[in-house]
Amino acid sequence: MAGDTSQMMHDAAQRKGQGCVRSKRCFWFMTLIFAASSATLQGQSEGANTFHNPLLPSGPDPWVITDDGFFYYMNSTQSNLTIWKTRDITDLAHAEKKVVWRAPEAGPYSNEIWAPELHHFDGKWYIYFAADAGSNETHRIYVLENDAADPLQGTWVFKGKVADATDKWAIDATAFEDRGQKYLLWSGWEGDGDGEQRIYIAHMKNPTTLDSERVMLSYPKYPREQVGDLLNRPEMPHVNVNEGPEILQHGDDIFLVYSGSACWTDYYSLWVVRAKSGSNLLDTKSWTKYDHPFFQQDREAHIFGTGHNGFFKSLDGKEDWIIYHANPGPGEGCDNKRSPRIQKFTWNADGTPNFGKPIATNIPLSKPSQ
DSSP states (O other): OHHHHHHHHHHHHHHHHHHOTTOHHHHHHHHHHHHHHHHHHHHHHHHHTEEOSOSSSOOSSOEEEEETTEEEEEOOOBSEEEEEEESOGGGGGGSEEEEEEEOOSSSTTSEEEEEEEEEEETTEEEEEEEEESSSGGGOEEEEEEEOSSSTTSSOOEEEEEOOOTTOOOEEEEEEEEETTEEEEEEEEOSSSSOSBOEEEEEEEEETTEEOSOOEEEEOOOSGGGOOOBOTTOTTSOBOBOEEEEEEEEETTEEEEEEEESOTTSTTOEEEEEEEETTSOTTSGGGOEEOSSOSBOOBTTTTBEEEEEEEEEEOTTSOOEEEEEEEESSTTOTTSTTOEEEEEEEEEOTTSOEEOOOOOOTTSOEEOOOO
C-alpha cells in the first residue's frame, strides 16, 4: 500500500507540475514534491533488493543448502529437526517450514539435539545431527534418510547412529564428497573425558555408514583458539575447542573451516585447514593448518562469538556466501541470543577464502543474486 501511495503521489506531481510550469512558485513547489516522491520510490526499490542481518532473532548452528531453485535452512532447536524452504534466504521469517522429526521422550538420542545438517547424496536426502541421553558425555551422531525429491515431503526414516569403531563422544557432523568418495567430519574427544575437542574425519561406505578409522585433522594448537575458561565449572575449569567443521570446495582446493575457542566466549572464531582434491584425505600430511583465524568478532560492529558456519551459492551460482551465528553483545555465550547471519565473500590471490569482517546489523546488504 505504501508503494502504491508513493507512486500515486509521483504521478500526481507530474500531472500537476505540467499544468503550472508558468508559475515560478508552483514550479518549485511541485519540483520538491516530485523529487521527494522519486526518492521514496528509489528507496523502496533498493529496499526490495537489500536486507539486514540477522535473518532470524535466534538460530544457533545455522545450515543452508540449495537445490532446484530453493534454499533449505536448518538450525539447532534442541528438541526437533525443522527445515525451512524459501527462494529468498533473507526472508526466513516468512519461509515455509516443517518439523520433520521430534526427539523421543527418553533414550540415547532424546536430548540436546544439536547442529542438524541437510545433505543430498545419491538421489536421497540425509540429516545428520548430534543428540544425547540426558548427559553431555553420551553425545553421538545420528542420521535420518528421505527419498522424496523435496525434503519437506515424503517420510523421514531414522537410520541410527553414525560412528567409527571407537564410538567416542561426537557432535557437529558434516559430510562431503571428493572425486566420488564420501567423508564425514565431526568434533570429538580423544578419550572418554571432556577437556579438549578435536576435528576428526572418516571415510563413508555409504551416507549412513563409516568404513574407516577416524583420523584427527585439527586440535586447538594456537593460543587464539584456546580461549575456553569455565569459571562456573570447577571440576573442568578450562576446555580447548575445535568444533563445527565445514567443507568449502573451490577449484582443486578443499578447505576445512572450523570454529576455534569455546562458544561460551566472545573469541569463538573461524579457522582453516587446507588440502588438495584427490589427495589422501585420511592422511594428516595432506592437510595444512593456518595459524590465524579467518573470521572473528568485531566489537565496533557489536558482533561477538562468530562461528559454527556453513557455505552456499546464490541461486544463479555466481556468488559465494557464508552463513554463521553470532551474539549481539559481549559475554552472551552459547544461549539463544545467537542469531543466523549471512554475507557474501571473495577469494584471495593465494586461493584462500576472504570472509572479510562481520557486517553490522544496521548496514543494508544486497540480496544473493537470482
